[in-house]
Amino acid sequence: MESVFFVILAVVTVFSALMVILQKNPMTSVLFLILAFFSTAALYVLLSAPFLAAVQIIVYAGAIMVLFLFVIMLLNLNRIKEEGSPLLKALGMMVAGMLLVIAAVVIRSTVIPSDSGFVAGTEPGFGSVEAIGRSLFTTYLLPFEIASFLLLAAIIGAVVLAKKKL
């Protein structure tokens, strides 16, 4: 059952990711990006990470995508067309394809020890809000606080950049 869901979600994710980079219209492209984020959230559920799935939908499919669509509609980018040399385009595709081949070969040839977590499943409560919160507020307390500073810096940076006179 899990394998059927995995295959369906993997196909949907890869298809929508391809559509993101192949669509001419930026609006369609971003809508496919939302689909890719939703199917990734479903993959998180398969990986016994329900909290991550919820956060993924709230932060990515909610906040970030609203920002993307807002900017596209604000700037009215639909009429801008892009032309690039087909040689550079083919070269870029080739480089990315070679990267994929290298990564696939490395992943297939690496023996990762103790492949038991996927077979036996995890203990109950793994990936729950309680488990993540406990880890986040004890072991990872300092990085958590630093992340809040990062978000503050991002807010200030966005406000400064959006001012009328730069």
Place this chain on the structure above:
Amino acid sequence: MFPSLNHYLILSAALFCIGAAGVLTRKNAIIIFASIELMLNAVNLAFAAFARHWGDVSGQIFVIFSLAVAAAEVAVGLAIIVALFRHKESVNIDDVNLMKW
């Protein structure tokens, strides 16, 4: 067992390379940004797969930090794109080559 760690890693690598292809081939700054989000998403998937593999919740914590960084990056990046559009009336990256050579 079919969906093992390797299958998730290969899916993650495929998504990452699709994102890389988008960054390398497209000229629209917004689409390049979306491709970067795809690449971040692929890395998050690999983190979650490893967390499940080792039965350790630290991988999922890293995904949360990565989400925070992605949110900050999108806010600043889209502000830069809006500022750029105000100056140049374009989001084509070929029009923004002041710092190129």
